[in-house]
Amino acid sequence: MRPELGHGSSSATDRRLNALLRHLSSSSSPMDSRDSISASPTSGFQNDSVFSHVVRGPEDPILGVTVAYNKDPSPNKLNLGVGAYRTEEGKPLVLNVVRKAEQLLVNDRSRIKEYLPIVGLAEFNKLSAKLIFGADSPAIRENRITTVQCLSGTGSLRVGAEFLAKHYHQRTIYIPLPTWGNHTKVFNLAGLSVKSYRYYDPATRGLNFQGLLEDLGSAPSGAIVLLHACAHNPTGVDPTLDQWERIRQLMRSKGLLPFFDSAYQGFASGSLDADAQSVRMFVADGGECLAAQSYAKNMGLYGERVGALSIVCKTADVASRVESQLKLVIRPMYSNPPIHGASIVATILRDRNLYNEWTIELKAMADRIISMRHQLSDALRARSTPGDWSHIIKQIGMFTFTGLNSKQVAFMTKEYHIYMTSDGRISMAGLSSKTVPHLADAIHAAVSRVV
Amino acid sequence: MWRYMMRRYSSSTSARKLGLWWDRVGPAMKDPITGVTESFLADSSPNKINLGVGAYRDDEGKPVVLRCVREAEARIAGSEFLESVSAAVSSKFVEESVKLVYGNDSDVVKEGRVAGVQALSGTGACRLFAEFQRHFHPDSRIYLPDPTWSNHHNIWKDAQVPERTFHYYDHDSKGLNFSALIDDVKNAQDGSFFLLHPCAHNPTGVDPTEEQWREISYQFKVKNHFPFFDMAYQGFASGNLDKDARAIRIFLEDDHLVGCAQSFAKNMGLYGHRVGCLSVLCADSNQVGSIRSQLQRIARAMYSSPPVHGVLLVSTILSDPYLKSLWIEELKTMANRIRGMRTTLQDSLERLDSPLNWDHITNQVGMFCFSGLTPDQIDRLAREFHIYMTRDGRISMAGVTTGNVSYLANAIHETTRSDQEAKILCNA
Numbered sequence: 001m002r003p004e005l006g007h008g009s010s011s012a013t014d015r016r017l018n019a020l021l022r023h024l025s026s027s028s029s030p031m032d033s034r035d036s037i038s039a040s041p042t043s044g045f046q047n048d049s050v051f052s053h054v055v056r057g058p059e060d061p062i063l064g065v066t067v068a069y070n071k072d073p074s075p076n077k078l079n080l081g082v083g084a085y086r087t088e089e090g091k092p093l094v095l096n097v098v099r100k101a102e103q104l105l106v107n108d109r110s111r112i113k114e115y116l117p118i119v120g121l122a123e124f125n126k127l128s129a130k131l132i133f134g135a136d137s138p139a140i141r142e143n144r145i146t147t148v149q150c151l152s153g154t155g156s157l158r159v160g161a162e163f164l165a166k167h168y169h170q171r172t173i174y175i176p177l178p179t180w181g182n183h184t185k186v187f188n189l190a191g192l193s194v195k196s197y198r199y200y201d202p203a204t205r206g207l208n209f210q211g212l213l214e215d216l217g218s219a220p221s222g223a224i225v226l227l228h229a230c231a232h233n234p235t236g237v238d239p240t241l242d243q244w245e246r247i248r249q250l251m252r253s254k255g256l257l258p259f260f261d262s263a264y265q266g267f268a269s270g271s272l273d274a275d276a277q278s279v280r281m282f283v284a285d286g287g288e289c290l291a292a293q294s295y296a297k298n299m300g301l302y303g304e305r306v307g308a309l310s311i312v313c314k315t316a317d318v319a320s321r322v323e324s325q326l327k328l329v330i331r332p333m334y335s336n337p338p339i340h341g342a343s344i345v346a347t348i349l350r351d352r353n354l355y356n357e358w359t360i361e362l363k364a365m366a367d368r369i370i371s372m373r374h375q376l377s378d379a380l381r382a383r384s385t386p387g388d389w390s391h392i393i394k395q396i397g398m399f400t401f402t403g404l405n406s407k408q409v410a411f412m413t414k415e416y417h418i419y420m421t422s423d424g425r426i427s428m429a430g431l432s433s434k435t436v437p438h439l440a441d442a443i444h445a446a447v448s449r450v451v
Numbered sequence: 452m453w454r455y456m457m458r459r460y461s462s463s464t465s466a467r468k469l470g471l472w473w474d475r476v477g478p479a480m481k482d483p484i485t486g487v488t489e490s491f492l493a494d495s496s497p498n499k500i501n502l503g504v505g506a507y508r509d510d511e512g513k514p515v516v517l518r519c520v521r522e523a524e525a526r527i528a529g530s531e532f533l534e535s536v537s538a539a540v541s542s543k544f545v546e547e548s549v550k551l552v553y554g555n556d557s558d559v560v561k562e563g564r565v566a567g568v569q570a571l572s573g574t575g576a577c578r579l580f581a582e583f584q585r586h587f588h589p590d591s592r593i594y595l596p597d598p599t600w601s602n603h604h605n606i607w608k609d610a611q612v613p614e615r616t617f618h619y620y621d622h623d624s625k626g627l628n629f630s631a632l633i634d635d636v637k638n639a640q641d642g643s644f645f646l647l648h649p650c651a652h653n654p655t656g657v658d659p660t661e662e663q664w665r666e667i668s669y670q671f672k673v674k675n676h677f678p679f680f681d682m683a684y685q686g687f688a689s690g691n692l693d694k695d696a697r698a699i700r701i702f703l704e705d706d707h708l709v710g711c712a713q714s715f716a717k718n719m720g721l722y723g724h725r726v727g728c729l730s731v732l733c734a735d736s737n738q739v740g741s742i743r744s745q746l747q748r749i750a751r752a753m754y755s756s757p758p759v760h761g762v763l764l765v766s767t768i769l770s771d772p773y774l775k776s777l778w779i780e781e782l783k784t785m786a787n788r789i790r791g792m793r794t795t796l797q798d799s800l801e802r803l804d805s806p807l808n809w810d811h812i813t814n815q816v817g818m819f820c821f822s823g824l825t826p827d828q829i830d831r832l833a834r835e836f837h838i839y840m841t842r843d844g845r846i847s848m849a850g851v852t853t854g855n856v857s858y859l860a861n862a863i864h865e866t867t868r869s870d871q872e873a874k875i876l877c878n879a
Contacts, residue, residue, distance in 0.1 A: 189753070
């Protein structure tokens with residue numbers, strides 16, 4: 001009955017033929033057998049997946065480091081890749097205050113799991129805005145800010161970028177060189193094109209301030225500019241307050257739209273207010289800006305995906321209209337944000353005692369990282385390692401941009417089982433007093449033997 | 452040219468000075484579904500009924516947290532997993548989820564041919580697939596049933612995949628327009644992408660019969676169409692998980708390589724946790740890694756990874772035989788309550804001597820009833836009776852209780868008794 005279909009007799013083909021025979025011989029089949037289609041080459045008998053042309057996507061370079069680390073059997077291996085905080089014992093940390101908040105939530109039998117509104121948990125949004133803009137911010141008082149709960153920093157950036165791609169007259173965003181590896185992909189997929197401005201100076205391992213001013217100065221009026229609020233990732237190089245002021249003046253004079261990525265508030269200096277100065281400076285001049293906030297690091301809530309996007313507008317009316325449009329971006333993406341992480345954050349931020357406890361634990365994390373910086377710097381000095389390593393102390397936040405090149409990095413991985421991204425970025429959070437000597441040895445060897 | 456440039460410069464300067472960058476931003480239309488809840492919340496009447504959003508309510512009209520969920524939550528509280536889902540939990544979650552859809556003993560699962568990733572509930576799973584579809588089949592479009600969940604249109608639109616609709620609901624019979632559906636399937640270009648609701652169609656509650664599914668599957672085979680299933684109500688339609696997955700399993704018998712978005716929002720009551728799974732079947736297990744990596748890449752640029760808590764809850768429940776059987780029992784209870792309310796509502800309307808035919812209330816399946824009410828009648832129900840539903844006449848049966856069903860029946864009767872159509876039907 002069925003002609004040869006020109007395929008090999010794999011069992012899959014047999015299954016397909018049997019399925020067809022079932023249809024054609026079934027007496028209860030309502031279809032007219034005269035309508036049965038002969039096996040033309042384009043009809044559905046190849047049963048190749050329509051996605052068989054899909055090739056494997058490249059490993060995410062940052063997450064790929066952990067994958068490689070996990071495969072390494074050496075007992076001396078050290079993971080300085082992903083920016084997730086580790087204790088002195090090299091363990092992930094769940095903050096005590098987070099455990100407390102979670103227990104409160106679990107014990108509260110009146111809690112339900114209904115959908116959050118599209119913009120998320122209202123109380124969380126209010127408290128998040130206060131956290132970054134300051135409780136006394138005039139922009140908050142004047143209702144000029146719309147804050148929507150999003151999925152951590154990534155989600156906040158994506159929602160903000162999609163909103164801009166839909167409603168803003170400029171479709172280009174300027175990002176610092178270098179920046180977090182995922183920024184470009186987030187903005188591109190949101191519909192923005194990406195340009196860069198000079199930021200890091202390899203010669204000084206500090207800020208290329210002149211280059212930054214020149215590049216922002218020649219950006220078209222109204223262009224969007226991504227700014228790391230503090231603890232620049234990956235370099236750890238932040239502008240001083242004076243430099244921020246000059247950046248602010250330049251940007252306002254050219255009508256450039258600031259989009260802050262605040263992933264480390266409290267982590268950089270240990271002070272939540274100090275780490276928000278750059279953002280508050282821009283808000284204080286009455287102008288508009290966007291800010292993406294993440295609670296991944298500063299509350300250790302990485303996996304729960306808690307964050308917020310705020311858009312500071314000129315008037316309350318504009319903020320309200322903007323919010324309604326943000327909802328239209330969110331609804332076709334995931335409808336509404338997840339409830340658990342935001343509930344934990346709200347529980348902590350609203351309670352004076354829990355909030356204070358949090359600030360103490362946060363400062364402890366920041367202090368440990370600063371201590372690691374000093375220990376590493378001391379260890380390199382003790383070994384008389386060639387080069388100027390003062391940037392280890394000067395750089396801020398979770399990461400140090402060592403200045404090691406990719407060959408040196410590869411050497412350190414091969415010979416010393418030390419894992420980091422190939423741009424030479426190390427996560428200080430992955431270090432401990434015990435492992436600093438090993439790292440110092442590796443850096444010393446790399447710098448002496450590999451050029 | 453110069454004047455043009457001057458005009459542009461001065462308008463952008465003045466716009467900048469006045470901070471009018473957002474002037475053109477108009478207020479967005481309210482979401483047709485969540486907007487209903489907003490109106491309901493603003494109403495102060497003690498008799499108000501919310502028949503809008505499809506979230507389950509118990510017979511007191513209260514939201515429910517399942518016992519299996521509370522237990523799972525108590526077990527995982529204080530666990531270390533706040534950083535990210537471990538690979539073990541993640542793959543366990545996907546493994547158990549896809550077994551629910553495709554069957555514990557399905558070949559595709561046994562042969563390792565399912566590329567599955569966690570997703571942000573059903574919406575997120577659909578959006579991931581839509582982006583994946585656009586990336587790898589940039590010239591394709593999506594066929595959506597008419598009608599479908601309103602957000603389906605937005606999802607594929609924001610993923611920049613153009614849409615077409617195919618015939619589905621027949622307004623006259625309040626059932627399936629099967630012949631028109633099959634015609635649309637046949638007339639579509641070979642290799643088209645179709646979105647199908649495997650059970651408890653939203654918003655109509657109208658599902659194909661098993662025979663009809665077989666025919667649809669056969670025609671899909673002939674045309675080499677890609678079937679994408681949005682499974683939001685597995686377990687809610689009949690009370691039985693396997694029965695509700697029958698449509699998909701029929702397609703599997705015909706060797707279709709389907710895609711499926713799964714949601715645990717309704718059937719586990721995990722609405723706010725955003726837990727779901729997107730799976731794409733592969734011809735062989737080698738493809739699985741590639742497809743997963745591409746899906747994860749899309750997710751990474753959107754939100755990086757889904758929240759741990761929900762995944763952990765589902766994985767805990769599905770991997771524990773006691774919790775899983777408790778879940779199945781609770782799911783049945785929910786489905787039975789809804790079916791009971793359908794019967795009661797229809798009986799009440801018939802006892803009021805309503806001139807209209809209300810068979811569709813019990814013929815339709817799942818959480819929703821496509822009532823056939825007109826926008827005017829719906830407005831009147833809101834205004835006079837404080838009863839809220841979406842403007843397409845979709846009623847969420849989960850919002851109906853023994854406490855409010857009489858009030859609801861009366862209100863519907865009042866609103867429809869003077870209907871011209873009623874007079875015609877009376878005389879027919």
